[in-house]
Amino acid sequence: xxxxxxxxxxxxxxxxxxxxxxxxxxxxxxxxxxxxxxxxxxxxxxxxxxxxxxxxxxxxxxxxxxxxxxxxxxxxxxxxxxxxxxxxxxxxxxxxxxxxxxxxxxxxxxxxxxxxxxxxxxxxxxxxxxxxxxxxxxxxxxxxxxxxxxxxxxxxxxxxxxxxxxx
Amino acid sequence: xxxxxxxxxxxxxxxxxxxxxxxxxxxxxxxxxxxxxxxxxxxxxxxxxxxxxxxxxxxxxxxxxxxxxxxxxxxxxxxxxxxxxxxxxxxxxxxxxxxxxxxxxxxxxxxxxxxxxxxxxxxxxxxxxxxxxxxxxxxxxxxxxxxxxxxxxxxxxxxxxxxxxxx
DNA sequence: TCGTATATTTCGAGCATCGAACTATATTGG
DNA sequence: CCAATATAGTTCGATGCTCGAAATATACGA
Numbered sequence: 001x002x003x004x005x006x007x008x009x010x011x012x013x014x015x016x017x018x019x020x021x022x023x024x025x026x027x028x029x030x031x032x033x034x035x036x037x038x039x040x041x042x043x044x045x046x047x048x049x050x051x052x053x054x055x056x057x058x059x060x061x062x063x064x065x066x067x068x069x070x071x072x073x074x075x076x077x078x079x080x081x082x083x084x085x086x087x088x089x090x091x092x093x094x095x096x097x098x099x100x101x102x103x104x105x106x107x108x109x110x111x112x113x114x115x116x117x118x119x120x121x122x123x124x125x126x127x128x129x130x131x132x133x134x135x136x137x138x139x140x141x142x143x144x145x146x147x148x149x150x151x152x153x154x155x156x157x158x159x160x161x162x163x164x165x166x167x
Numbered sequence: 168x169x170x171x172x173x174x175x176x177x178x179x180x181x182x183x184x185x186x187x188x189x190x191x192x193x194x195x196x197x198x199x200x201x202x203x204x205x206x207x208x209x210x211x212x213x214x215x216x217x218x219x220x221x222x223x224x225x226x227x228x229x230x231x232x233x234x235x236x237x238x239x240x241x242x243x244x245x246x247x248x249x250x251x252x253x254x255x256x257x258x259x260x261x262x263x264x265x266x267x268x269x270x271x272x273x274x275x276x277x278x279x280x281x282x283x284x285x286x287x288x289x290x291x292x293x294x295x296x297x298x299x300x301x302x303x304x305x306x307x308x309x310x311x312x313x314x315x316x317x318x319x320x321x322x323x324x325x326x327x328x329x330x331x332x333x334x
Numbered sequence: 335t336c337g338t339a340t341a342t343t344t345c346g347a348g349c350a351t352c353g354a355a356c357t358a359t360a361t362t363g364g
Numbered sequence: 365c366c367a368a369t370a371t372a373g374t375t376c377g378a379t380g381c382t383c384g385a386a387a388t389a390t391a392c393g394a
Contacts, residue, residue: 096371263391
């Protein structure tokens with residue numbers, strides 16, 4: 001169990017833990033990419049492509065670019081890399097010949113699932129202790145925290161347009 | 168309140184939310200860096216340096232390198248960038264002349280605090296609804312999730328050393 | 335004392351990302 | 365109907381972060 005530090009406020013403690021979770025998750029993804037000779041962005045792209053496939057809505061390069069906040073040309077290079085190692089196939093859309101649809105070969109899909117299965121299993125193990133009531137609290141917390149992050153993020157765009165604050 | 172999707176397991180739902188939190192936080196940090204003309208790594212470095220200062224234990228370039236998982240030379244370049252925009256000062260340690268100690272000018276420290284204050288305020292606002300009992304559940308959840316992530320991460324190193332699994 | 339280790343920087347090279355320019359295709363408006 | 369405009373994706377040259385090797389300065393250990 002995490003121990004509060006002597007001068008830490010209750011909110012400060014939660015902030016510290018949320019931050020630590022994002023830092024550790026960040027490092028997890030980084031190491032996963034390194035272990036499979038993929039740049040971090042490559043791994044992020046695979047996740048996005050896999051999710052789109054799972055939803056039955058194959059994604060295009062421009063959608064991927066928007067999702068990853070990359071330029072079109074950087075996305076082209078990224079897809080070149082992924083295609084070169086057999087993780088993605090490009091196919092011309094049948095409904096709009098300007099569009100490309102991204103698909104994953106079976107083997108890549110299996111490999112992608114394998115990437116994340118150990119973490120899901122370990123999460124299931126440590127989370128088995130939480131009751132449905134506790135899960136509801138956790139869900140509410142996560143949802144609120146996500147929304148708060150998104151809200152403040154909107155303020156960054158507005159702030160940067162108006163210039164930095166006075167020192 | 169987040170709604171469960173029809174085919175989602177309770178664990179699957181929490182996994183989705185945790186992942187969304189890390190994605191949104193990631194994007195938050197990215198935008199913060201962009202808003203202040205700093206590369207993502209630069210911002211990460213500032214956080215590490217600020218934390219070290221707050222603990223009264225100024226950090227050295229090699230400690231920073233270890234913390235950020237960068238090479239020594241990449242860290243030098245990073246510090247060059249931060250020094251150039253006045254966010255960091257290098258000072259030779261008085262106890263070991265090989266070492267450099269990193270310090271932040273007052274203005275940079277204030278600016279750094281300003282970066283994160285809006286998010287802390289919004290978190291405090293949305294978290295005010297949680298009772299001490301609920302916070303204990305949340306704390307336990309976050310701690311367990313962090314530890315699970317770190318545990319599985321250890322397995323990645325071992326796995327990559329033994330090569331990837333059979334398809 | 336001297337070999338070894340540690341700390342940091344410099345240097346040249348690799349690689350992800352960018353914007354501009356380009357080609358192909360679809361849409362819109364007169 | 366057709367020209368103008370918009371959209372989709374790639375190529376190209378340039379930028380900037382990161383790396384490993386090499387170098388210099390300092391500390392440690394036998």
